[in-house]
Amino acid sequence: MRKITVLMKFLLPSLIIIFLTACQSIRQEKYKGSYGNGDESIILTIKNKEILKTEFWKELPDIDASDSLEFNSAKDSLLENYGHIKGMDYSVEKSKSGHLQIHIVTDFSKLDLKTWNKAFKSNNKLKDLTDYIKTKKMLEENGMVKVQ
Incomplete structure (x- = not known):
C-alpha cells in the first residue's frame, strides 16, 4: 500500500505537467507588428506554429477620404478585384489621419486558395501561407511582438 502511495505522489505531478504542456501547445497566440512608415x-x-488568421490594415495617404468620389472609386475597385475571395473580408474606411484605410481579415480555414492565387498572381500552397516558422524571422525584423 505504501508503494502505491509513493508511486501516486510521483505520477500525479507528472500527469499534471504533461496535461499543462499539452494545453499550452494548443493555445492560440496573437502577434502584432507595424511596417513602413507606420501606415x-x-x-x-x-x-x-500555424497562422490561423491575419488582420491587416493599410493606410493609403494619397487618397483623401473626404473626397467622396475618389474614396468610393478606390473602395469599389478594391472590392471588385478582391472582394470575391472566400475567406477574406475587406472593408474600406477613413483612417485617423483622414485618408483611405484598407482593413483585410483572412481566415485561412475558409480561404479559397485557388481564387486567392489567381487574384494575387501567385502559386502558393496553403501550408506556405500559414507556416509561421517561415515568416517569423521577417516578422520579428519588422517589430512583431506577442500581444496575447
Missing part, C-alpha cells in the same frame, strides 16, 4: 500593421493569430 501598415498586422495582427496574426497563431496556433501550433
Whole structure:
C-alpha cells in the first residue's frame, strides 16, 4: 500500500505537467507588428506554429477620404478585384489621419486558395501561407511582438 502511495505522489505531478504542456501547445497566440512608415500593421493569430488568421490594415495617404468620389472609386475597385475571395473580408474606411484605410481579415480555414492565387498572381500552397516558422524571422525584423 505504501508503494502505491509513493508511486501516486510521483505520477500525479507528472500527469499534471504533461496535461499543462499539452494545453499550452494548443493555445492560440496573437502577434502584432507595424511596417513602413507606420501606415501598415498586422495582427496574426497563431496556433501550433500555424497562422490561423491575419488582420491587416493599410493606410493609403494619397487618397483623401473626404473626397467622396475618389474614396468610393478606390473602395469599389478594391472590392471588385478582391472582394470575391472566400475567406477574406475587406472593408474600406477613413483612417485617423483622414485618408483611405484598407482593413483585410483572412481566415485561412475558409480561404479559397485557388481564387486567392489567381487574384494575387501567385502559386502558393496553403501550408506556405500559414507556416509561421517561415515568416517569423521577417516578422520579428519588422517589430512583431506577442500581444496575447
